[in-house]
Amino acid sequence: MLKKIALEEAVGTELAHDITEISENGFKGPAFKKGHRVCDEDVCKLQKLGKNNLYLIDLADDEIHENEAAALLAESLAGAGVVFENTPSEGRINLHAAFDGLFTVNTAALAAFNMTDEVMCATRHTNTLVKKGDLVGGTRAIPLVMKRAPVERAGQVAAQSGGILSVRPLQQMNAGLIITGSEVYNGLIKDRFAPVLKEKIEALGSLVKEIIFVPDDADRIRDALTTHIAAGCDLILISGGMSVDPDDVTRKGIQMAGARDMHYSAAVLPGAMFMSACIGSVPVLGIPACALHHRATVLDLVLPRILAGQKVGKKELALMGHGGLCLNCTECGFPDCSFGLGC
Numbered sequence: 001m002l003k004k005i006a007l008e009e010a011v012g013t014e015l016a017h018d019i020t021e022i023s024e025n026g027f028k029g030p031a032f033k034k035g036h037r038v039c040d041e042d043v044c045k046l047q048k049l050g051k052n053n054l055y056l057i058d059l060a061d062d063e064i065h066e067n068e069a070a071a072l073l074a075e076s077l078a079g080a081g082v083v084f085e086n087t088p089s090e091g092r093i094n095l096h097a098a099f100d101g102l103f104t105v106n107t108a109a110l111a112a113f114n115m116t117d118e119v120m121c122a123t124r125h126t127n128t129l130v131k132k133g134d135l136v137g138g139t140r141a142i143p144l145v146m147k148r149a150p151v152e153r154a155g156q157v158a159a160q161s162g163g164i165l166s167v168r169p170l171q172q173m174n175a176g177l178i179i180t181g182s183e184v185y186n187g188l189i190k191d192r193f194a195p196v197l198k199e200k201i202e203a204l205g206s207l208v209k210e211i212i213f214v215p216d217d218a219d220r221i222r223d224a225l226t227t228h229i230a231a232g233c234d235l236i237l238i239s240g241g242m243s244v245d246p247d248d249v250t251r252k253g254i255q256m257a258g259a260r261d262m263h264y265s266a267a268v269l270p271g272a273m274f275m276s277a278c279i280g281s282v283p284v285l286g287i288p289a290c291a292l293h294h295r296a297t298v299l300d301l302v303l304p305r306i307l308a309g310q311k312v313g314k315k316e317l318a319l320m321g322h323g324g325l326c327l328n329c330t331e332c333g334f335p336d337c338s339f340g341l342g343c
Contacts, residue, residue, distance in 0.1 A: 004054075007047065007053060011038050011040055011043065014036065014037050014038075015033070015036045015037075016034065016054075016057040017034050017065075017066065017091065017144050018030040018090045018091065019031050019032040019046070019051065020090055021049060030089060031045065034067060057144075057145060062148055062149070064145070064148045066140065066141045066143065066144050067088040067091060069091075069119070070091055070093040072151055073093070073119055073154060073155065073158075074093040074095060074139050075155075076154070076156075076157075076158035076159050076163070076164075077121055077164050078095055079163020079164065079165055080163065080168070081097065081168060082096070090140075091141060092140040093138070094135055094137070094138050095139070096135055097131065097134045097136055098132065098167060100130070101130065101167040102128070102130075102168045102170065102307075103126070103127070103128045103129070104126050104127060104166050104167070105123050105165055107126060112157045113158055116150050116153050118143055118150050119139070119142065119154045120140060121137055122138055122139075123137040123165060127301075127304070129304055129335065136167070137165050168309060170205055170206075170307040170308055171206075171309060172205050172207065173207070173235040173307060174232060174233050174234055175201050175206055175234075175237060176208075176211075176228030176229075176231065176236045177211040177212070177238075177239070178225065178239070179213045179214070179239050179240060180216060180238065181241070182215040184213060185214060186215070193240065194239075196291060196292060197239065197291070198211075200300070200303060204304060204307055205307075206235070206307060209228075209231060209232070216249055217249065218249040220253070221241075221250055221256075222253045222257045224253075225238075225253070225254065225279060229279060229280070233282065234281075234282055235282065236279075236282060236284045237287055238250055239287045239291070242273045243273060243289070251264060251286065254275070254286065258280075259277035260277065261276075261277060261278050261313055262275065262276070263314040265317070266302075266324075267317060267319075268317075268325075269324065269325055270288075270326055271290055271291075271299065271301075272298075274288055274302070274317070276312055276313060283306050283312075285299070285302065285303075294326065295334060297326075298324070300335075301320060302317075323339070323341040323342030323343045325339070
């Protein structure tokens with residue numbers, strides 16, 4: 001319950017909430033924090049902030065203050081790898097990454113959370129790479145004082161998903177590269193694929209254990225896959241032979257090696273002729289030629305998710321269509337652009 005009192009009568013009372021100031025120099029933040037005891041010197045500034053009345057709060061048993069509500073909401077939202085400090089500012093609590101990794105959002109659960117009356121949470125896009133301490137979300141209750149029931153309902157929605165927001169650390173994998181193409185194998189042209197793939201893998205904290213060059217021969221491709229797996233590679237990338245040319249036998253070689261859950265095509269441009277599969281527990285990624293010519297392709301969207309332990313198969317590659325269109329900007333700004341957002 002809120003009781004309104006005139007500003008002149010408020011001297012000696014404690015503020016029931018943060019009072020926001022928006023200054024001409026662009027500052028926006030609390031001029032006075034909740035719990036501040038009003039003194040005579042504060043009256044003039046409060047009047048300049050448009051406060052002719054202040055409020056005292058006497059909470060009923062079924063009511064909750066915005067700060068307490070924000071703490072309960074943050075607690076329910078924060079899954080593995082997400083942390084927050086219970087220091088609300090203007091009723092809001094920010095959530096941060098506890099370590100470097102891939103930030104993920106249960107988007108369906110977030111929508112259900114935000115459908116609850118008088119609460120909200122806003123986040124970064126799911127499947128975004130973040131660093132320790134990065135802001136990943138913010139939550140608050142909308143009114144200063146509200147009923148407990150909506151807060152508890154929102155908390156239950158978040159708790160059922162195990163925390164709507166999470167950060168998954170990237171595993172350090174030993175990657176095996178297979179570079180196909182008779183023209184490269186026979187030395188007719190210089191390979192450019194291996195350096196590109198090696199740079200992308202190492203930038204995410206993993207290692208390239210071995211590189212094997214093979215001609216366009218399904219049996220040799222199968223043997224290269226077997227060699228990598230026997231050597232302990234837990235991720236394999238294959239370049240070349242991923243187009244619709246009848247001479248491209250890369251996919252046949254992968255099938256011969258015992259691949260399962262094999263899916264060819266991704267709803268991403270550039271990268272439509274991408275392939276994903278597994279041999280045992282080892283992910284196998286077929287990389288189309290576009291990776292040579294574009295700074296950002298489907299590989300840049302998939303690789304962090306694989307390293308974070310996610311499965312990327314037919315469903316996931318289909319869902320990448322939303323946000324999976326590169327605009328081919330003159331100066332590539334990836335990842336600070338629309339490519340991959342929403343995927």
